[in-house]
Amino acid sequence: MRAYYYKEDGSDMCSPHDSGLSVSEQDLSRVGVLYYQIDVDYGLDRIDEICEERNYKSRDIVRINREEMQELDAKLDIFFSEHFHEDEEIRLILDGCGYFDLRSSADKWIRILVQKGDLLILPAGIYHRFTTTEDKRIVAMRLFKENPKWIAINRSENPVHNQFRNDYVGQYLS
Ligand code: KMT
Ligand code: NI
Numbered sequence: 001m002r003a004y005y006y007k008e009d010g011s012d013m014c015s016p017h018d019s020g021l022s023v024s025e026q027d028l029s030r031v032g033v034l035y036y037q038i039d040v041d042y043g044l045d046r047i048d049e050i051c052e053e054r055n056y057k058s059r060d061i062v063r064i065n066r067e068e069m070q071e072l073d074a075k076l077d078i079f080f081s082e083h084f085h086e087d088e089e090i091r092l093i094l095d096g097c098g099y100f101d102l103r104s105s106a107d108k109w110i111r112i113l114v115q116k117g118d119l120l121i122l123p124a125g126i127y128h129r130f131t132t133t134e135d136k137r138i139v140a141m142r143l144f145k146e147n148p149k150w151i152a153i154n155r156s157e158n159p160v161h162n163q164f165r166n167d168y169v170g171q172y173l174s
Pocket of ligand 1: 062064079089091098129130138139140142
């Protein structure tokens, strides 16, 4: 995992956009983002433990690559539209790399490069987006508290009065 401020340089979303300004794990925790490093080759005991502690009851695996995912580019465009969810977004990277971008407290983009063994937990209500690195290949385990809450609430639709967003703002941005 490496986190840094995103540089708007006009390049493709899948290129690094690296400003060189690093963001620490502590900075991430201040906007409610948690990070764990998991030895995924060693087995899933540690992940089972975290699921127990944090009440994650279901999981699946998503494989993003041109061969296995239909309309890959269209899907990536959807993942890259700024949104929030009414539940945590929990991803354990099993192979490949990707970028999670999330909003800082000053509403700037922070880019998080994730790779194998990274477990990232985004809180409910945080604005974020996702893309792969340039090779467009990643395998990730998606974990959920109960049943998956897939609904993405897009910022472009100017959502107001959402309890989950308001709770997030109250807890982390006020
Ligand atoms: C999401 O919600 O953006 C995704 O599931 C993207 C793939 S997870 C690496
Ligand atoms: Ni999301």
